[in-house]
Amino acid sequence: MDTVGNTRTGPRPGLRERKKQRTRDALLRAAVELFTTRGYDHTTVDEIAAAVDVSQRTFFRYFSGKEEAALALQAMTVAHFVAAVRARPAHEPPMEALRRAVLDGWDRISEVIEAVVPVELYLRMYRVIESTPVLLAAHLRRSAETEEELARLIAEREGLDVDADPRPRVAVAVFGGVIRVTERLWSTGPDVSLEAMRTLTAEYLDQVGPVLAGDWRVR
């Protein structure tokens, strides 16, 4: 099964495969639905399984744990983001490529998510993640893994050795740091629209340069 979970392509699979896909989708939907209404901590795996009329054991055959179910939607968008970076023209400077890839990602998010759940639900889940300590922690760890992948990707683009030249990892770390700030501000702020996320991201990325200039008091 596709780890990321919802790539529907190729020839029509057999009944068995279709059934599995349906079960997984149903579990994911039920989980997100419950998480966003009752909260992550107040939702038990038994409840999720019961909502889909499946045994608890089966839930754990589709998801490595409660956590994975909660982060599955995120994983999908992240995968598309990485693909977008990979697709950027080679002549773009690294930071520029990363910047355009995220902003593009936010623009295309509906296409990716809507196949499984309404985007609105995805946005609500995003806030659950940000406000639930264990989920935030897991999310940050995954972000670290993504950063490693991106660093290798950037190094390749620029014809560098990731383990010899610090710049790819530093670039991605700087970028990732800013992205995480915007994620948190957006999810705790008043305007949770996609447009707000876009402008916030762009605005904050623009601040990296000024920040390095020593004296901030002169604006």
Next chain:
Amino acid sequence: MDTVGNTRTGPRPGLRERKKQRTRDALLRAAVELFTTRGYDHTTVDEIAAAVDVSQRTFFRYFSGKEEAALALQAMTVAHFVAAVRARPAHEPPMEALRRAVLDGWDRISEVIEAVVPVELYLRMYRVIESTPVLLAAHLRRSAETEEELARLIAEREGLDVDADPRPRVAVAVFGGVIRVTERLWSTGPDVSLEAMRTLTAEYLDQVGPVLAGDWRVR
């Protein structure tokens, strides 16, 4: 009780307090000892409690969970780092203050840690954290909290409003991003000496400027 755990100052406390401190230290030592030898996942709370001859319930009265015990040493050094930033002279530019505070932190780490466990054990524990998914996740979440605290601190230094001016948060995010890269490289690399950590940190922080310059191929 002090959350960070091991600030021994002020007048000599009563027998009860001293006993509590001893129990906590013993639990922490036992935990770290077991984590670094058997590994975090293969150590149960029962084993830690048994090693100190205390009930499992008591362990949970001193630490909110297994995780907190594993990150307690880290928490101590982080607290000292934040204090160091606070102590930097006001005329230093933000990034400079942060940089000097970390490097200072590494220099003084023995003074902070040695009161509880040998530094060597601390360094080994550091690597356990970095190589244990759940611990790394928790560590990253705490780092995010620290960043928020630092952002407020920097904003205050510079006479800015954290919620109005993006720069404090961006600065800290950039800094934190680089620090985390060095942490990971160091803990997975061949040379785990303190000196290696110091030079790695300095070297990588120096790369932030160059990274933002567009064309990397011209070195």
Next chain:
DNA sequence: TGTCAACTGTCAGAGGCTGTCATTAGCCTC
């Protein structure tokens, strides 16, 4: 010294997660 409050141990139980094994249900061949 006796009372109070803090600390501890014991017990019971919820919830996440795993191994095992029997049963069910697609799939494929003859």
Next chain:
DNA sequence: GAGGCTAATGACAGCCTCTGACAGTTGACA
């Protein structure tokens, strides 16, 4: 289309983390 093969599932049993409740113990302090 009957039967064998194998993947998927359900049903337990059990480990581990963590919490609440209650009773026993031990410093602190008048």
